[in-house]
Amino acid sequence: MRGTILHSPGDVRLEDRPDPTITAPTDAIIRIVATCVCGSDLWPYRGIEPVNRPTPMGHEYVGVVEAIGGDVRQIRPGQFVVGSFFASDNTCEICRAGYQSSCVHREPVGAGGAQAELLRVPLADGTLVATPELPSDDLVPGLLAASDVLGTGWFGAVAAEVLPGKTVAVVGDGAVGLLAVLAARHFGAERIIAMSRHADRQKLALEYGATDIVTERGDDGVARIKDLTGGLGAHSVIEAVGTQESMLQAIRSTRPGGHVGYVGVAHGVELPGDELFFSHVHLHGGPAPVRRFLPELIELITSRTIDPGKVFDLALPLDQVAEGYKAMDERRAIKTLLRP
Amino acid sequence: MRGTILHSPGDVRLEDRPDPTITAPTDAIIRIVATCVCGSDLWPYRGIEPVNRPTPMGHEYVGVVEAIGGDVRQIRPGQFVVGSFFASDNTCEICRAGYQSSCVHREPVGAGGAQAELLRVPLADGTLVATPELPSDDLVPGLLAASDVLGTGWFGAVAAEVLPGKTVAVVGDGAVGLLAVLAARHFGAERIIAMSRHADRQKLALEYGATDIVTERGDDGVARIKDLTGGLGAHSVIEAVGTQESMLQAIRSTRPGGHVGYVGVAHGVELPGDELFFSHVHLHGGPAPVRRFLPELIELITSRTIDPGKVFDLALPLDQVAEGYKAMDERRAIKTLLRP
Incomplete structure (x- = not known):
């Protein structure tokens, strides 16, 4: 099959790679229908995160199940499925509390690289959610968004305790920030302040x-x-960047007793304890437990209640993956969708 | 009147000082019945916080109202009252949300020093809560505890979302930590792990x-x-120290999705953003909004449902205030009660 490899900052290529195979009886192999480039893929692409060896890229995916291991019970070949970047058993105590991305058996799905034609997904029953039927093609971008950026923006809004009547601010205008706006609206926020230039x-x-x-x-x-906000700050602030500046901006924009939901992967962030103490904010976030939200998100997308797919403003064939990264790096695109 | 002044680290004295007077129509003057030494008083006493000038000490108090300003409506001379370390109007949007210690009009009550015979309390109606009747003498320590350490331990348990059936860990075995244990028990925790040497x-x-x-x-x-905890960590952890080590100990002892309630005043704490991100904990705390809890705490104490006064294992006349500090500094006492 063909899969995407990052060799060094700026050098990303589609290459011939061995087909993934079932290695555990709980695995599934899926044929990718669509995948995409994530804001977090840009950290190593830009050299901000080290690239120590040729690295398979991509952790967002929708596809059709091609094969399953002997212990897989819920997922069947031929189904159209959406999954998240962490595989989870969805049965442990942490999963049952809704934190599948900290599952005691979690594995990064992206280890094999989802920007490819085929992907091995561990713990298929606990990780993948099938759509009720094969979706029409125009629903594919929205379902792909559910795999990460929608689920992450959604978790940001949940972590920030967005509720009807509240004033919400969103720090970050990438795909996650934009979909956090969508989530805040869905949860009934009265006022939603998007911070964007x-x-x-x-x-x-x-x-x-x-x-x-x-x-x-x-x-x-x-x-x-x-x-x-009358001098007080927002009730809920969603942080979707992950830098020191954006975290402090989020904390300082929140009123005492308010909630910060932070979902930008933290890079070089050090939070001053005394400022946090006197800020009186609630702080919650981390890698989104997308699996918690997938059944609901799939329902909202297939019923056409929400349209998160609009964040993809560039769609390319997978063999133009390098251009997909470049366009996002240069901010010519919000998010690039790739089709094998 | 006589009041306590800290001149330099280790040098604390009871001195003659001018009587406080009503300076705003919302003030009250109270005659102190009992006051005490706080763990946070030890920071400047030990020289960890700078002492830049002779400083009036003390911010925990119960007393009898002696005089009120012209705009005070709820509080009357002769009442026995309990108040908190921050004065609050108890009417602003932040107070109504339960964060009186971040009231938009907040003032530190301790500016005048509560380790004294008389104390001016600003915003008396929003700050002080009167007991239904003059309490018997044996209830005074408990009511004094409500003024800060009980209210703070209580907030720690609320911030850590202690609920029936949960496993709770408490970092810190000072008065606040011990009363956080009491609060966790009151809220129905199944298991309460006290970290103490x-x-x-x-x-x-x-x-x-x-x-x-x-x-x-x-x-x-x-x-x-x-x-x-089966390898997972506690559901709720209450941090009642305020150091880098204790904060990290609290965060690392909490399971993903669990709650850290931190009430130890942060000193030199820098939280690593990436560790916090992947910890998946909820973090909430800060200066306890004691006023939120005072009516309930006073009821629980005067009905003898709880006995927080046991944290005072040393009671001295106010003129032995220096020994009161010394005993706590040397860990000969958990907490010193002082009576003028």
């Missing part, structure tokens, strides 16, 4: 339900949020 | 409802908590 992203944020746009960042951004 | 404190922890004692600290302490 890019016209195309502002437009999509408004389409997804943002009521206000703040273009300032850092202390100025915090001051604008305070202005818009 | 001191026999007298272990004894009181067990009396307050601890089911297990862990004497190890740091990584060893975390390993013991994991041992006791």
